Amino acid sequence: MTLLSLPLELLQQIAACVETVHRPSLCAFSLTSKACHGASAFLIFWQINITIHHREGLRRDVDRLVEALSRTDSARHVQRISIRGALRLNAKKMDDDEEAAYQPSLEQMMIDEEPTRSLRRYVVYDEPVIQKSSEDDLAWAPVVSLLRAIPHLKDLVYDCRSQIPPSLLSALREQHPQCRLHHLTFRFRTLLWGDPYPYEMELATFPSLYRVKLTCAWRDTDGDDDFNLEAMMELVAGLAPNLKEVIVLDLHPIGSWHYYRPRESWKGLPGFTGKAMGSLTSLSLKGFPPQKFPTLLQNWARHTDFACLRHLAICNSGLSGEAMEWVAQNHSFPRLRTLIVHLTRDDRYHERPHYSENAISFFQAFESLEELSIHGPIDSHIMDAILSQHGQTLKKLSLRPFEELMDYDHGRDRRDIPMEFTKDHILQIQAQCLVLEELAIPVKRNKSSASEVEMYRCFNEIKSLRFLFLILDCSNLRVCRDSTYNPQFNKEDQKPVDDRYLLKRGTIKETFINCAVDEALARSIWKTISQNKRGRQLExxxxxxxxxxxxxxxxxxxxxxxxxxxxxSWLIERVPRDDQEDITVRELGQHEREANDLEERRLEKGRDHVPNAWRVFRTIWPCKEGSKDWRDDWSSFPLQV
Structure with missing residues (x-):
């Protein structure tokens, strides 16, 4: 039987497998024949992404899209449209453009995180509310026409910095009443004048509103109090009937601390009675300072039933031990399956001797989790409790131990050192997490030594593991925090780098060797882990x-x-073919690194390198013949396999 003679249902299943394993190959599969194109069209066209830069470009892009959908008879396959960018006809480019506010490559590196952009300018009333049939509204006509040409739209993701236009909202109401609206730039702009403008209330209470992302602040750069957080809680509690997922990003905008007056009282949204209770399935709170917990959670608990939550994230801030204890004692989360949490000792002013016990109680208060991500102080006792409670059901686990880096913090002499994972810890994860598919964990670099290689080899014992994120940790906090730390180097490396510091030349040499991670080393780490891996292949x-x-x-x-x-940093992926072992290797953040190198070269002209550190570098990597730059002279130390 040939491929073309297979029934459509089987061809669709083949197309789905191709899409799952290697989506770029799906287009090639669809071009092989009319039958394969018909089987894969629903996968190729199910999501459409539109990025808006200006009015003319929007019309041109949408016209091309509509023509392609018509030519291939694929409009019926479109189920999701994502719109990004901004469409402002007369506004100048904003100084706080969010595209520029992100740290380079952070999204490539991190998991479930984003920068809080805490020092950027932020004002509540940044632009007027868009009016129906205004020039700003009519500029969206191409998108409105596209919505009318698509018969079965299920999700509209709106991630534009400009407000949703009334014409787009009307098209959703009339053409796609069951379509879920994901509004990722939601904000009331007119709370400063009491009741919000009618259109803002219409948008906030829109029946299709399913997911929102809100950026807010206690007070904005202009000194105006921002009550968007309070308004969001009231929307959740009945005013937005189908709202299920909320992300709140708390900002600390530049200039807001210049206004010392007491905050005004919140008067509430029109129509809010306080009698209803929301039923969110996902709540993400990002950027709030630790001292706002547990009050913040207590306020949310009055507006939505935590028993309905399946996803909870508390990021870019930190839950203290006392806050974790309060959560464990006062709330239950019977349906929660995903927990992302940042922790803090919160011991700047007071000792917190029961932090570990409180953290254990916190993680034991949840039912069996499927995904868990922790960033903050972790010890072996906390890890034991986590694996005992959730190991059997965890499919995704991220553990990132962290301790405050300042040695002296409000008079406190810090000696905390982040937990270092050993071979036994990895084997413990392997033994207790039998269905684990994705793991993120730090590995201490040790000059590519045999003990470091043994750490990498441990991962090939985790049978279900497909995705691995290793944080190659090159820090050494023992230098300043462990009074017993006294490494013995050879005579020359025993010399101090600078009389003001405790660093020896040998310590800096170790740092350079550990940080040196080139493509050859990345490939070698991949080979060490994936070779002879038990169970599923590492992807x-x-x-x-x-x-x-x-x-x-x-x-x-x-x-x-x-x-x-x-x-x-590197991303290595297996080429999805059974008849070969090819991989693709890509440096993450290469563009930003090369731009930084170019700037550093410009600054280096006419000035000498720091003598001591430079001599250390050259003892490891002497200048190559014909070399014009030290950046071309180094290479990583190979693994001692």
Whole structure:
């Protein structure tokens, strides 16, 4: 039987497998024949992405899209449209453009995180409310026409910085009443004048509103109080009947601290009675300072039933031990399957001797989780409790131990060192997490030694593991925090780098060697893990090199440009074919690194390198013949296999 003679249902199943394993190959599959095109069209066209830059470009792009859908008879396959960018006819480019506010490549490196952009300018009333049939509204006519040409739209994702136009809202109401609206730039702009303008209330209470992302602040740059958080809680509690997922990003905008007056009282949204209770399935709270917990959670608990939550994220801030204890004692989350949480000792002013016990109680308060991500202070006792409670059901696990880096914080002499994972810890994960498919964990770099290689080999024992994210940790906080730390180097490397610091030449040499992660080393780590792996094949490995030059609060920054160049990060993916073992290797953040290198070269002209650090570098990597730049002279130390 030939491929073309297979029934449509079987061809569709083949297309679905191709799309799952390697989506770029789906287009090639669809071009092989009319039958394959018909079987794969619903996968190719199910989602449409539109990025808006200006009015003329929007019309041109949508016209081409409509023509393609018509030519291939594929409008019936479109189920999701995502719109990004901004459409402002007369406004100048904003100084706080969110595209520029992101740190380079952060989204490539991190999991479930985004920058809080805490120091950017932010004002509640940044632009007037868009009016029906205005020029701003009519500019969206191409998108409105597209919505009318699509018969079965299920999701509209709106991620534009400009407000949703009335014409687009009307098209959704009339043409797609069952379509879910995901509004990722939601905000009331007119709370400053009491009741919001009628159109803002219409948008906020729109029956199709399913998911929102809100950026807000306690007070904005202009000194105006921002009550968007309070308004969002009231929307959840009945005013937005089908709202199920909420993301709140708390900002700390520049200039807001200049206004010392007491905050005004919140008067409430029109129509809010306080009698209803929301039923959110997903709640993400990002950027709130630790001292706002548990009050913040208590306020949310009055507006939505935590028993309905399936996803909870508390990020870019931190739950203290006391807050975790309060949550464990006062709330239950019987349906929760995904937990993403940042933790903090919160011990700047007071000792917190029961932090570990409180954290254990917190994680034991949840039913069996399927996805868990933790960033913050972790110890072996906390890890034991997590794996005992959730190991059997975890499919995704991210553990990122962290401790405050400042040595002296409000009079406190910090000696905390982040937990370092050992071979036994990895084997513990392997033994208790039998269905684990995705793992993110730090590995301490140790000059590519045999003990480091043994750590990598441990991962091939995790049978279900398909995706691995290794944080290659090059820090050494023991230098400043462990009074017993006294490494013995050879005579020359025993010399101090600088009389003001405790660093020895040998310590800096170790830092340089550990940070040096080139493509050859990345490939070698992949081979060590994937070779002879038990169970499922490893499909993706992400390596993030970080921590170089961190020795505690007294970091020695004079060689930071060397550390930045050496500390490269990589994404390695298996080519999805059974008859070969090919992989693709890509450096993450390469564009930003090369731009930074170019700037550093410009600054280096006419000035000498820092003598001590430079001599250390050259003892490891002497200048190559014909070399014009030190960046071309280094290479990573091979694994001691």
């Amino acid at each position: 993706r490995l992400k390596l993030w090199t970080k921590g170089g030059g961190e020795y505690g609060g007294s970091a020695y920054r004079s060689f930071s440009e060397v550390v930045r160049n050496l500390s490269r």
